[in-house]
Amino acid sequence: MTGRRLLAALLLMGLALAAQAGVMTRAALQRHFPPPWTVGEKDAQLPVWPIFKQDMTSPVLAGYVFESVDLAPIPGFSGTPINLLVALDAKGAFLDVRVLSHHEPVFLEGLGEGPLLRFAEQYKGLSLRQNIKIGSNANRGEQQGSANVYIDGVAKATASVRILHQSLLASALQVARARLGFGAGSDPALLERVRRDGFRPMDWDALLQAGLVQRVRLSRGQVEQAFAGTGVEEAEGTGAASGEVFSELYLAYLNVPAVGRNLLSEAGWQHLLGRIDEGDHALLAIATGRYSFVGESFVRGAVPDRLTLRQGELPLELRDLDLDDPLRLPAALRHADAKVFRVIGPAGLDPARPLDFALRVTREKGMLYGERVSRDFALPYRLPADQVIAPQDDTKGWRAVWHARAWELAVLAGALALLALVLARPRWIVATPARLARFRTGYLVFTLVFIGWFAQGQLSIVHVTAAIQALAAGRSLGFLLYDPMSVALWAFVALTLVVWGRGTFCGWLCPFGALQELAAQIARRAGLGKKHLRLHRDVDARLKRLKYVVLAAILVLAAVSPAWTDRAVEVEPFKTAITLNFVRAWPFVAWAGGLVLLNLVLYKGFCRYLCPLGAGLKLLGHARLLKWIPRRAECGTPCQTCRHRCEYQAIKPDGAIVYGECFQCLDCVAIHDSPERCAPLIARGRQRVIAVQAAAAVRSAA
Secondary structure, three states: OHHHHHHHHHHHHHOOOOOOOOOOOHHHHHHHOOOOEEEOOOOOOOOEEEEEEEEOOEEEEEEEEEEHHHHOOOEOOOOOEOEEEEEEEOOOEEEEEEEEEOOOHHHOOOOOOHHHHHHHHOOOOOEOOOEEEEEOOOOHHHHOOOOEEEEEOOOOOHHHHHHHHHHHHHHHHHHHHHHOOOOOOOOHHHOOEEOOOOOOOOOHHHHHHOOOEEEEEEEHHHHHHHHOOOOOOOOOOOOOOOOOEEEEEEEEEOOOHHHHHHHOOHHHHHHHHHHOOOOOEEEEEEEEEOOOOOOOOOOOOOOOOOEEEEEOOEEEOOEEOOOOOOOOOOHHHOOOEEEEEEEOHHHOOOOOOOEEEEEEEEEEEOOOOOEEEEEEEEEEEOOOHHHEEOOOOOOOOHHHHHHHOHHHHHHHHHHHHHHHHHHHOOOOHHHOHHHHHHHHHHHHHHHHHHHHHHOOOOOOHHHHHHHHHHHHOOOOOHHHHHOHHHHHHHHHHHHHHHHOOOHHHHHHHOHHHHHHHHHHHHHHHOOOOOOOOOOOHHHHHHHHOHHHHHHHHHHHHHHHOHHHHHHHHHHOOHHHHHHOOOOOOHHHHHHHHHHHHHHHHOOOHHHHHOOHHHHHHHHHHHHOOOOOOOOOOOEOOOEOHHHHHOOOOOEOOOOOEOOOOOOOOOHHHHHHOOOOOOHHHHHHHHHHHHHHHHHHHHHHHO
8 A cells, every 4th residue: 555655646746847848049049050041030929930041132031940849749758758950941841850859768878869860860851741651761862752751760769760750740730830831720641531432434414413523603793792882893784684604613623533534534534643642632623604713814833813722711722733634524614714723732621621712803993093802702612521531540640650560469469368368267278387388488488579579569667757757747648659569568467457466467478577587497408507596585575675666766756857767767677688689888788688697596586676667567466356376275284385386486484375476477376286296186186095995995805
């Protein structure tokens, strides 16, 4: 109970901390961007600084510079956000990306900062208009102008670089939306998408009937009513009746296959797809009548001055794609004005929501001092709901990580299901010592090689300190989702803590624990040690309290000092031995290697006496519901077999199991069920033999 109160007090202390903010000043930024760059005054509404570049005699806005922590403080794996200095040009390209500060464990005295800094440098020259993915940039030279571009990740630091990636894009998109005209709505990666399937042959009338092409008619009477009282009304008697068509427009999503493939030839459809990037929108506008959406001054490839598009309060740029591919239109429309406009993906257009087109009509009055009077006429359009789908994944967020590691998670799920089955029904596994030994050794090899070295699924006290620091700063714990293996393991450990206690993780799923046990097996087979040192139970009990002191110290530091927390968590050798495969500075390698060697003398000494994560799991393990290890009345009195065989010294002299120190190796379960190894069963067997012999003697005498 005292331990749980201590944990609660430390968590409350952590929650009292304040959030981190940016540290740069204008003077400091000017040193980062020397002439010909000039850093302006900080924006009053958004934490960004404009940067200017001298052009002849006047400065021109070149872009904006900002700190990612001011806009997207996504916690890293220490619980503290990575802070980036980002310079974005006026078109959404990255002028520069630098790491200002971080507390990522794998880059602190691990891989070193070099790989992280080089990773950030890869963004320079890329654009928010591209879909930047972490993969391999082997062909980057060919992809500079492509919609998809890949940059190199960092081995053994996948989650950390993805958090950096998300921090960068989330903060940059905020600036781009607020200052560069990008979409101000949701992240484009999370918007609905136009369906790419569902094509069926349809003629023009069928497209109209299905709502894929929509017609909006504007009469002369509507226009005159809008200009009434402005002095630019048409003179009475001119033109036709008020019901005359002033302008008739047809609007459609041309990149919907049911529209584009029916209105374009196959070559024209492929040409269209080649002209737009992933996430872009191709919108078709056709106009007949007295007034068109393009005027005499319209230039191909430009933005129309008469046709505008908004979605909600968000203005969206329409730009002519300058397509010459002929459209399959009815005879009445073959000479009409028809243009295909593109809306870029980063603009944030959501095809599932209404599109508010507007046709601007402008008239002039006055000969000497001409005055222009304009009116906008709404042209509503909405794509049918069956033509949009939810995005397959978020390539900028954690969902993509889970999708990419789906097969690893499937393997892990199968292994965890097997372990749960064995712990729930251990009788078959423990039937013979050889069977148990083979299964346990095989599973520990899987834990070390697959979960640890390959999938990087070593749970650590770092996850706990990161959560404390994130909560202390008022941030969410969403950063943990970038490491799906750890999330899956934590979920399983949380469940098994309630059912069996701490030992499920410590005895079966901890890669460093598996490394120690396998090293001990190899040493025994090599003749380097037949028996581990066994401490007196009082000494053992006192030493086991040390891990709570280590845990308390780390949690206190997590609440008050991220820098000291980074140092304190190095008491765990997990990063050195599992994450970095002992490729690290010699003091860390010596510590991890020394603990493995200590294990050859004092069995799993680190796990039993020093591990802060084990201490925390033991405290949480008080919620365990089952006493699942079978006992007999003779256990402890008089039988001491299991207690003497238990390497973890987790059995009391009276035979009771200390579940908080039990690693669930199943050795005592195997002994309990074995007629050849369990002293009470051996005694009962002898008694049965004696009884049978006595009965036989009686029958023989009779």
